[in-house]
Amino acid sequence: MAKKHILLVDGNSLLHANHHATPLTVGGMQVQAIFGMLRSLKSLMSITPGDKELLVAWDGRAQFRMELLPEYKANRVAADPAQQASKDAFKRQAPFVEKALSMLGIRQMRSPLLEADDLAGHLIPKLAEAGHRVTMVSGDKDWLQMVGPLVTWYDPIRDRRVNESNFLEFTGYFHPAGFVQGKALTGDNSDNISGVGGIGEKGAPLFVAEFGSVKEFLKRFDAGEFKKLPAARQRLASPEGRAVFERNLKLMDWSLSRRPEPGEVINTPAIVDVAGFETLCQRLAFASILRDFTPFLAAFNITHIKETA
Numbered sequence: 001m002a003k004k005h006i007l008l009v010d011g012n013s014l015l016h017a018n019h020h021a022t023p024l025t026v027g028g029m030q031v032q033a034i035f036g037m038l039r040s041l042k043s044l045m046s047i048t049p050g051d052k053e054l055l056v057a058w059d060g061r062a063q064f065r066m067e068l069l070p071e072y073k074a075n076r077v078a079a080d081p082a083q084q085a086s087k088d089a090f091k092r093q094a095p096f097v098e099k100a101l102s103m104l105g106i107r108q109m110r111s112p113l114l115e116a117d118d119l120a121g122h123l124i125p126k127l128a129e130a131g132h133r134v135t136m137v138s139g140d141k142d143w144l145q146m147v148g149p150l151v152t153w154y155d156p157i158r159d160r161r162v163n164e165s166n167f168l169e170f171t172g173y174f175h176p177a178g179f180v181q182g183k184a185l186t187g188d189n190s191d192n193i194s195g196v197g198g199i200g201e202k203g204a205p206l207f208v209a210e211f212g213s214v215k216e217f218l219k220r221f222d223a224g225e226f227k228k229l230p231a232a233r234q235r236l237a238s239p240e241g242r243a244v245f246e247r248n249l250k251l252m253d254w255s256l257s258r259r260p261e262p263g264e265v266i267n268t269p270a271i272v273d274v275a276g277f278e279t280l281c282q283r284l285a286f287a288s289i290l291r292d293f294t295p296f297l298a299a300f301n302i303t304h305i306k307e308t309a
Contacts, residue, residue: 003131005052007044010138011108013057014040017157019090019141026285030089034096035286040156041106042135045299055298056101056108057116057123064095064113064258065251074194096280098268104300105278111260117142119265121254124151142183145176145254151262170250172205180213182207184248185236193251196241198232207233208301214245274278274304 018036025031041054065072078084101108108117120136124146127134134151136143144153144162153162162170173179182204187195199207211217214236220226221237235241250256274297281289289296297304 003133005050005133005135006127007048007052007054007135007137008120008127009041009044009056010055010070010120010136010140010143011056011097012116013138013140013157015094016090019086019093024065024285029092031093031096031284031286032101033090033093035289037097038286038289041101042296042299044156048135052111054106056106057119058098058108058110059115060110060112062113062115062118064260068247068250069193073191075190096284100277100280102268102270103273103280104297105270105272105302106300107270109265110268111265113264114258114260117254118257120146121257122259125192141171142188142252144171145180145252162283171293173208178205178208178213180249180253183252184245185214187248188252192242193252195248196232196236196244198230198235203232205238218242272302274302 015037018040019030019033021032021036023032024035042264045052045054059210062072078087086255087235110116111119114190117140120143124134124136128148128150132150134146136146136153137156138153139155139157146165147162147164147167149164151163154160160170167179168174171179173182182201185196185199185207186201187193198276203299207217210212211220217233218237221229226233236245273277277297278290278293281293295302
């Protein structure tokens with residue numbers, strides 16, 4: 001049986017990126033996230049050769065991370081009325097996107113208790129083990145931790161692609177395991193995760209390269225190998241530093257994420273509905289999609305014969 005090329009899309013990442021493009025409004029409602037998402041996925045399908053399939057993963061609320069760190073993503077709260085209005089406009093568009101993708105026959109999945117990251121971390125090893133090629137479509141660099149022989153990271157907004165051959169050049173780390181450990185050392189301001197302290201984004205790759213892993217550094221420290229250490233390394237070796245590092249690994253390393261329980265993952269029905277999709281595009285005034293409707297559908301392997309009078 002021929003293996004498929006799975007295009008695993010980080011739904012919220014791609015939708016947010018398109019939401020922050022030039023605003024488009026129809027009837028007082030912003031629609032640029034919907035329009036941009038559809039165009040992005042069409043382009044993705046068009047530039048990817050061979051037998052491929054789209055799978056979009058959406059975010060739920062990762063309660064297990066909140067329990068590890070109550071401040072997790074607390075910085076995402078709107079700071080002013082303009083930010084709140086933007087968040088509200090985004091939320092209003094999301095159901096339209098999910099409906100449109102369903103009518104294009106695109107599989108979608110979510111868990112109310114996990115983020116798209118966790119679903120990717122659970123699914124990608126299984127797909128790769130079965131021999132499928134996987135392209136992770138996301139602007140989130142956290143997804144780089146899954147790069148492997150059959151797995152590539154692609155950021156369609158900035159047109160950046162990372163695989164095993166350019167992983168070191170792009171990240172500064174020799175392998176994904178080192179990349180995750182580096183993030184656990186430095187923390188992640190975008191998710192409101194503090195680092196160990198004293199080891200920044202430039203120093204972390206050098207530290208991991210020097211010792212191979214944080215575990216090896218701590219092993220050598222506990223063996224009394226080091227006579228004197230810089231303050232940052234002394235802090236990492238302290239009980240407090242070790243606790244922060246271990247907490248961050250649990251927050252960031254997808255191999256340590258909570259796994260979905262049987263029946264927990266919600267799969268949105270993916271039933272091609274050409275008439276319904278056309279009506280939605282008309283309602284949202286997506287003139288360029290309607291103008292090239294048949295080729296647009298063809299990108300998603302949907303055959304459509306335009307009726308003539």
